Amino acid sequence: MHRLRFEEPGPPRPAELPDGSPAWLVSRYADVRQVLSDTRFGRARLYADEAPALFDAPDIVNNPDLMFNQDGPDxxxxxxxxxxxxxxxxxxxxxxxxxxxxxQLLDGLAGQPRPADVVETFTLPLPVAVISRLMGLDASVRDRLRHWSEHAFSDGSHEGGQVEAVLDEFSAFGARLLATRRLDPGDDLISGLVRAADAEGGIPEAQLVSLVCGLVVGGHDSTMTMLGNGLLYLLGERPDAWERLGRDEEAAATVADRLIHLVPLGDDRGSARHASLPVEVGGVTIPAGAVVLADCGMANRDPAVFPSGLADGLFTPLEAPTLSFGAGAHYCLGAWLARVELQTALHRLAARFPGLRLAEPVDAVTWRTGTTSRSPQRLDVTW
Incomplete structure (x- = not known):
């Protein structure tokens, strides 16, 4: 997955949605940043009754109540x-x-027989433990997180009715969690959200439930994916860089930023927007009513902005802000959390296990299937 191929970015051009409806593809860094930052390009109109289908299967990302799919005051x-x-x-x-x-997880890994599956022992339990601690989730809920995530980010291979049933169950969990924290608030993120929502006022309950559910699954799935893919790249293709990650925490932070920038979470190639007015982008006029696909993966590889790649710039600070977390009003508020987890995980793992290496060839690695985010199903390592 870290070897997905991207076309060279170029001027805006016509494209198609999965149902064959027309769209515009925007791929150069400056153009993508403009589309993501300009309020004339919004998300809410993508879910109007007459709008074309963006995806073939139901999932949490396309819930109109999700914060990411709101515009303006909402x-x-x-x-x-x-x-x-x-x-x-x-x-x-x-x-x-x-x-x-x-x-604590590294202590557990050190006691494992070798080879050990670093996904089962580290890349999955780390973000699950962090998001559970942040939200005050108990152990019984943690076992359901993967089940909910697999259906929340389904790639269409799950039966539609099954996905809807699981998402209904997940939403009911989110609603109960909010109700519980209202009655008995604590020092967790959900209690903080409840207090902040009461102070803000005017927020529909369905939007708060979607916010909680999005944080629960998005907060651990993306970090697990980034960490697994990053380790596969580093151990499989850059073992020469591994010891330096353990010696130099600042270098580990730079590498983490490069991995976030250039190793994709999945094969979704466009962050969609709706043009409310005609807008000139990159010398091309995007007509009002058009659906625009802003390809952050291509933009992050724009040679005019990012001359260095993973091969020659792994320890080089990014030349411009990455678009992996978006830009503008919808920039990911959890970006800091993902960075902290990835930086800390890489640095401490390399420090504790300077001789860590893959126990199988890269092309023998099995991949998770059924979700739009892709990373190793298991990754056997030894030391």
């Missing part, structure tokens, strides 16, 4: 609510215990 209310919960004081408190979770 989006700002939800975003302010989340921002109130992600205060700088809270972030500072979380960093030390994230490091503690990493160390």
């Amino acid at each position: 989006h700002l209310r939800l975003r302010r609510t989340l921002r109130r919960a992600f205060t700088p004081r809270a972030v500072a408190r979380w960093r030390p215990w994230i490091a503690e979770i990493v160390e």
